[in-house]
Amino acid sequence: YFSSSGYRISSDGKPAKFQLPPKPVIIDKQKQRKERRFLSPEFIPPRGRTDPLKFFIERKDMIQRRKVFNIPEFYVGSVLAVTTADPHASEKVTRFVGICIQRGGKGLGATFVLRNVIEDQGVEICYELYNPRIQAIEVLKLEKRLDDNLMYLRDALPEYSTFDVNMKPESRLDHEEVPVNKLQVRMKPKPWSKRWERPKYNIKGIKFELPEKKMKEAQKWSQPWLEFDMLREYDTSKIEDKIWKEVSEGLKK
């Protein structure tokens, strides 16, 4: 056989032994950024005296459903399209596009409300995440807003709730952080369905065009002692870690 190692001459002039090149060190810049973990809020059990066994059994069912049907990550403020099986529709399938205003419920009964304005009529539909009649959930635009609850869109100008029914899904890279839309919404003239200027709702996403006097009067209902109330504290960080491990292991199997 033929080998070129004998022809390699080192600095002394004698044939040098073959030296392996240094192993390449791969620096993965994507992994260096902190791994983004998203645990859906319905997995976190509410504070109460229920037996943790009930939440464990429910989580098993939820993981089982997620294995068969993909429930994507989404937040309040992202635009979703949901296709549901409907016995009364002509094609047996209904598709609804809307912005998610609220995510409620824990466990298998978790729900989310989608809002859209169709032909000048505002429509809100409350879907259950684990309902077997849902055929597909697509995230058309993934983003967060300044608030957890966008119910004030009912009293905002309709342009903020209209979304094109045939919108194309927005492509985004996996590792980027979810963008926060700091949009300040303009409202219809008062009266509103709820007094959104009051501090109890703690809304940051409205551009209040009310006079200063009204804003000061609304601050009368503020309860500044609430943030220091120790009995209302519910630290979910450790619970979330445990549940995240359980869920990720369950989904891998």
Added chain:
Amino acid sequence: MMPIWTKSGKKHAVTLLKVQDCHVLRYISKEESGGKTSKLLVGGKNASPFFKSESAMEIFKEAGVPRKQKVTTFNVTDDAIIKPGTPLYAAHFRPGQFVDVTAKTIGKGFQGVMKRWGFKGQPASHGQTKTHRRPGAISTNKAAKVYRGKKMPGKMGNIYRTSFGLKVWRINTKHDVIYVNGSVPGHTNCLVKVRDSKLPTYKDCNKNPPFPTFFADGDEKLPEDLYDEEIFQFTDPSVTYA
């Protein structure tokens, strides 16, 4: 309580009941009890053996079982007698069966007539003097007395009540959990008595139940979850209407 979906897409609410260390404590024959059928004493959740008199602990010592928090009687036919000391499991019931659930309701304390009996009370304004939630008249003039059992304010709740004819949707043999349709009297984690339904519509409903009970050390190896035929199991794909 949890939601459960059927194969046709309908949602039902379901209560989870856990069978926690149930043992048969004693057999009382028909002549001894003086009733129409013989009785079996069954004990529930384990509790500490201290703080109880010797006479109360006798029953548990005889059966060879730790002290139970709750002891109930079941009327049993002669062919369903079980030896005292046998453990009872959730697999004693099967999906598709109908069941009666008895428990002590949530105690509300001393309550007025509007909350306790659902009286309408009086209007809030238009001249009512100090009378908004009172019972009003309690009897007629001719009666000249108040009848026994007149609905009046008093202690409400904390009494035994039964919900009849509840369907069993699913049974988890690993954790001994029974999924029962609808709501059940009592607060969360309270002790509950589950019995085969005595409603006439469900008299012949049980097809091949485990008789006299499900024995864990027997030959039968059950899967971890037993489902009713109509339940949508999460391993199946989504429901469609063809």
